[in-house]
Amino acid sequence: GAVVSQHPSRVICKSGTSVKIECRSLDFQATTMFWYRQFPKQSLMLMATSNEGSKATYEQGVEKDKFLINHASLTLSTLTVTSAHPEDSSFYICSAITPGSSYEQYFGPGTRLTVT
Amino acid sequence: AQKITQTQPGMFVQEKEAVTLDCTYDTSDPSYGLFWYKQPSSGEMIFLIYQGSYDQQNATEGRYSLNFQKARKSANLVISASQLGDSAMYFCAMREGLRNTDKLIFGTGTRLQVFP
Numbered sequence: 001g002a003v004v005s006q007h008p009s010r011v012i013c014k015s016g017t018s019v020k021i022e023c024r025s026l027d028f029q030a031t032t033m034f035w036y037r038q039f040p041k042q043s044l045m046l047m048a049t050s051n052e053g054s055k056a057t058y059e060q061g062v063e064k065d066k067f068l069i070n071h072a073s074l075t076l077s078t079l080t081v082t083s084a085h086p087e088d089s090s091f092y093i094c095s096a097i098t099p100g101s102s103y104e105q106y107f108g109p110g111t112r113l114t115v116t
Numbered sequence: 117a118q119k120i121t122q123t124q125p126g127m128f129v130q131e132k133e134a135v136t137l138d139c140t141y142d143t144s145d146p147s148y149g150l151f152w153y154k155q156p157s158s159g160e161m162i163f164l165i166y167q168g169s170y171d172q173q174n175a176t177e178g179r180y181s182l183n184f185q186k187a188r189k190s191a192n193l194v195i196s197a198s199q200l201g202d203s204a205m206y207f208c209a210m211r212e213g214l215r216n217t218d219k220l221i222f223g224t225g226t227r228l229q230v231f232p
Binding site for chain 2: 049
């Protein structure tokens with residue numbers, strides 16, 4: 001149980017375009033989802049916390065107008081990178097929690113974004 | 117100040133031997149949780165073990181154990197009987213607070229390589 005999927009697993013886009021990444025909880029309802037970014041050979045950095053039906057909470061230094069997060073249902077959160085630049089190229093990972101879990105976050109497999 | 121410190125960028129261990137990965141943390145919150153995750157080259161984050169700040173005993177999960185020394189603020193991961201499949205990045209993480217909605221802060225990771 002507690003499976004989280006992400007789509008796509010890899011995406012290449014041109015500078016200036018937008019790309020959407022989906023995060024789904026497959027077998028549970030996720031009231032809260034987290035979005036992380038990981039640059040090569042670096043750690044995971046939390047970008048934002050999204051709660052179903054409300055606005056996402058962004059970490060300091062993360063541009064909310066550039067990284068649009070929508071948590072429209074209890075099983076789906078999306079991250080849209082708008083007007084992508086090469087420096088946005090990174091590994092994006094989501095995680096989800098369920099009210100029944102005491103501590104664990106369930107991570108998706110990640111999406112590798114390359115902006116050319 | 118760094119909240120989570122992993123001082124070993126890389127570690128080598130021979131198959132079937134035990135290895136300890138170091139992690140120290142910094143918090144003034146009396147309620148916190150400590151986590152270890154494994155990240156293979158494919159990128160997914162695999163939960164290994166959890167220790168709560170009020171837990172009296174060190175956590176164990178199969179071949180993984182967490183050496184929790186609260187006064188020293190350390191939470192080292194011990195992997196016994198290493199296997200070739202253990203080769204991966206290992207991240208220590210902390211959550212300040214005990215709610216699963218509280219965010220995780222990750223260390224910089226240790227790359228473990230197991231050789232035959």
